[in-house]
Amino acid sequence: MRLAELSECSGVPVASIKFYLREGLLAPGAPVTARQAEYGEDHVRRLRLIRAMLKVGGMSVTQARDVLAVADDPASDRHERLGIAAAMLPPHVAEPTEGNPAALARWRAVHDELRTLLVDELGWRLHDAAPALNTLTRAVIALRDLGYRCTLEYLRRYATALHPIADKEYLVIEEFAVPDEAIEATVAYTVLYEPIILALRRLAHEDVSARRYRTARLRSESVT
């Protein structure tokens, strides 16, 4: 298909497609004449992923290009490519600098505590530099700094409840047979399902609260 058709088919404006081509996010089409190129289903799929990363994932063009470079690199094995692509998704949290030894020592203590729980106790196979472990460390420190409890027992409960969900999510990703598509799907589903999970958790809270504090009538009855 030509550029105009690619735009129609993907729902992405022509100007945006040209921008992604210039920025190297989208591979050029097969040249037909000096001014025209032919695009295929690969381009439609890739445009979908680019839009997901930029519009929903809140990634920068540079971050998106880096993730795509990994997804396109045939040198590493599938887990490695999935892992590296996932690792590049924001947020990026770095450990405190050496300039603040107290903060750094505390960071490392919490980081070790979380690693021991997940890797040694629960047997999760995590990269030594797993980026989400940094995000987790920061969140746990923030919670405790505010004086709220965040014990290993709570975290164990969350971890064991979330693992079966993550496992089932891979069933969806595995429906995509081609390895390249699986990597695209991993990136897309990781980012795109986050707001869905948070919204469903809040709705579940509402139900639990209604059941615990309102035995007599449904909340909706009092509103309508």
Place this chain on the structure above:
Amino acid sequence: MRLAELSECSGVPVASIKFYLREGLLAPGAPVTARQAEYGEDHVRRLRLIRAMLKVGGMSVTQARDVLAVADDPASDRHERLGIAAAMLPPHVAEPTEGNPAALARWRAVHDELRTLLVDELGWRLHDAAPALNTLTRAVIALRDLGYRCTLEYLRRYATALHPIADKEYLVIEEFAVPDEAIEATVAYTVLYEPIILALRRLAHEDVSARRYRTARLRSESVT
């Protein structure tokens, strides 16, 4: 305790405490002299919640004040207060305006579809205007617009997996005996545990990927 002590005890700078007092987020202390007031444990707890809402929850001062006004209102029952406080937490998503009839019709169709799944099929007790249902509607439409599948079957799977987690979270909140503290705890845990849940999900993905695509060796062994 005096202002300086309150600052030390809560870890919040004196200037910030004065700002929260001026903005009506924090109740004044009991007057001791014309220029001095006495603060108690209630103030320490309230400061913790204010910091959680502003620093971690990303709420504005106005939003935080509105949530606190509901938490402090003795007129409504406990579920109502918990529900209203939770409803005021960001993000706030509104349905499309009447000016775009096609978008509005689609929005309402997806909204009804989700409501039928959660309320009629799963029996969740939700407010007619449950705000997280709007967030969920927007996320599902975004996913489908990008061409990714988001079937009711997937959503049912997430909903049934997340409900027991939400239920256990209430055990933590119920440890706070005083109703006012329970409302504070609901707001705080709703906001503060979101990054923890997302980080643990990503780590669980890494483990699942390692198990599926690397049977022979651990990823960490290849890195160290």
